[in-house]
Amino acid sequence: xxxxxxxxxxxxxxxxxLTHLKRIDREKRITSDQFADQLGISDVRIRKDxxxxxxxGIPRKGYRVDKLQEQISKxxxxxxxxxxxxxxxxxxxxxxxxxxxxxxSVFSVRVGFDVDPKKTSRKIDSVNVYHLYExxxxxxxxxxxxxxxxxxxxxxxxxxxLLILSGIKAILNLSHIGVVVPSYVKLQNxxxxxxxxxxxxxxxxx
Amino acid sequence: xxxxxxxxxxxxxxxxxLTHLKRIDREKRITSDQFADQLGISDVRIRKDxxxxxxxGIPRKGYRVDKLQEQISKxxxxxxxxxxxxxxxxxxxxxxxxxxxxxxSVFSVRVGFDVDPKKTSRKIDSVNVYHLYExxxxxxxxxxxxxxxxxxxxxxxxxxxLLILSGIKAILNLSHIGVVVPSYVKLQNxxxxxxxxxxxxxxxxx
DNA sequence: GAGTGTGAATGTATTCACAGCA
DNA sequence: TGCTGTGAATACATTCACACTC
Numbered sequence: 001x002x003x004x005x006x007x008x009x010x011x012x013x014x015x016x017x018l019t020h021l022k023r024i025d026r027e028k029r030i031t032s033d034q035f036a037d038q039l040g041i042s043d044v045r046i047r048k049d050x051x052x053x054x055x056x057g058i059p060r061k062g063y064r065v066d067k068l069q070e071q072i073s074k075x076x077x078x079x080x081x082x083x084x085x086x087x088x089x090x091x092x093x094x095x096x097x098x099x100x101x102x103x104x105s106v107f108s109v110r111v112g113f114d115v116d117p118k119k120t121s122r123k124i125d126s127v128n129v130y131h132l133y134e135x136x137x138x139x140x141x142x143x144x145x146x147x148x149x150x151x152x153x154x155x156x157x158x159x160x161x162l163l164i165l166s167g168i169k170a171i172l173n174l175s176h177i178g179v180v181v182p183s184y185v186k187l188q189n190x191x192x193x194x195x196x197x198x199x200x201x202x203x204x205x206x
Numbered sequence: 207x208x209x210x211x212x213x214x215x216x217x218x219x220x221x222x223x224l225t226h227l228k229r230i231d232r233e234k235r236i237t238s239d240q241f242a243d244q245l246g247i248s249d250v251r252i253r254k255d256x257x258x259x260x261x262x263g264i265p266r267k268g269y270r271v272d273k274l275q276e277q278i279s280k281x282x283x284x285x286x287x288x289x290x291x292x293x294x295x296x297x298x299x300x301x302x303x304x305x306x307x308x309x310x311s312v313f314s315v316r317v318g319f320d321v322d323p324k325k326t327s328r329k330i331d332s333v334n335v336y337h338l339y340e341x342x343x344x345x346x347x348x349x350x351x352x353x354x355x356x357x358x359x360x361x362x363x364x365x366x367x368l369l370i371l372s373g374i375k376a377i378l379n380l381s382h383i384g385v386v387v388p389s390y391v392k393l394q395n396x397x398x399x400x401x402x403x404x405x406x407x408x409x410x411x412x
Numbered sequence: 413g414a415g416t417g418t419g420a421a422t423g424t425a426t427t428c429a430c431a432g433c434a
Numbered sequence: 435t436g437c438t439g440t441g442a443a444t445a446c447a448t449t450c451a452c453a454c455t456c
Contacts, residue, residue, distance in 0.1 A: 008424080019384070020383070031436090032438075044439095045426065045427080048426085048439080051438085057437080057439075058433090059433050059437040060433085076407045078403060082405075096398070102399060107402055146402070148402075153307075169408075170405040170409055172405070180244070186405060192380060193308060196352070196354075196394075198217045198394070199376040199394070201281070202217075202375075203283070203352070204283045205211075206390065206392070213447065237414090237415065238415080248449075250449060254418080256417090261416080265413095265455050266456060267415075267456080
């Protein structure tokens with residue numbers, strides 16, 4: 001079982017699989033064909049994605065759900081808790097903080113940051129909130145590796161720069177602007193309007 | 207100037223370019239190299255993306271910002287207003303509705319849907335909200351082509367099915383679950399937790 | 413000469429076709 | 435025999451190298 005690098009896109013799909021698997025009885029088995037139907041993805045692609053994790057499918061029977069969950073979690077590093085720093089405690093930040101799906105996830109918002117003195121040096125929704133300039137000190141102390149930017153577009157790049165200065169390794173940018181980061185930092189732009197903006201093209205050219 | 211199909215990934219980048227261009231003086235010119243620096247993307251890729259839209263760069267001078275905006279908007283169909291249907295008027299739906307970036311965009315939430323009788327048959331944040339079962343009638347009447355799912359995970363698939371039944375062509379799914387749609391419908395999953403879930407892998411394998 | 417624009421080469425992801433196993 | 439697992443083939447995306455133009 002030689003360890004092959006997992007295809008970049010496969011990572012995202014594996015996390016989707018994991019979410020879906022959690023909604024299936026752990027005791028069950030599932031074939032790649034059934035799984036494909038449930039997710040609207042081709043069965044070959046699913047088998048290939050699973051094969052990155054090893055061989056544990058059984059011909060004519062399929063895969064054990066519990067085994068899949070375990071292997072995917074392990075491969076993606078989702079078998080532990082990850083501390084997260086949240087920058088921007090306005091509407092968006094509060095929304096993220098209180099999102100039920102986040103609370104159920106392996107990600108735990110350990111600390112928040114804002115520039116507004118009214119929001120700093122106190123707890124918001126049970127999270128300690130500090131001023132931006134305290135970021136390097138606190139993030140290093142807490143050894144946090146993941147940051148979420150939930151600021152206005154104006155503050156997004158500065159927040160990213162500070163996060164990177166603080167030793168953050170991955171940034172989820174929810175603001176409606178592209179931020180620039182050095183190549184050793186993983187950046188994911190997740191603004192929903194960008195995703196909306198590709199729709200008209202597909203509608204007009206389908 | 208033969209019309210070549212725009213590369214799939216290029217669509218998303220073009221929308222990013224457009225957002226960025228709106229923050230630059232319309233009167234200015236910009237070279238692919240400057241643009242590349244500002245966005246953290248290679249200059250060749252940018253020129254190639256622009257070339258899908260025609261040839262309007264000037265050697266030694268670069269591209270006119272206003273011309274770029276115009277051409278990209280036109281190519282992506284973002285030179286007009288698009289009506290959108292919003293399903294789910296809970297915290298997430300309200301957040302989407304009141305997002306400043308959405309209000310500034312070409313997308314206009316024309317109508318909302320929910321199952322909760324307390325939320326239906328009235329206006330919420332100046333949008334008329336109806337019960338789910340009225341969806342086909344209203345969406346067809348309003349000729350809406352784009353739907354946003356902002357429901358709980360439980361209601362997501364049913365919402366998608368109803369949207370499709372109503373003749374919707376593109377769905378932005380903000381719920382934390384994959385929904386399945388026929389191939390003639392463009393689906394975009396935009397849940398931020400899925401995007402967070404790929405981070406640990408990149409951190410552990412960098 | 414400093415930029416654009418693009419065919420060719422490379423790299424990456426997906427699908428095909430089928431060998432192998434329970 | 436119905437499923438998994440995977441090398442080979444194909445499709446798609448990015449980068450390279452350079453011709454071209456202002």
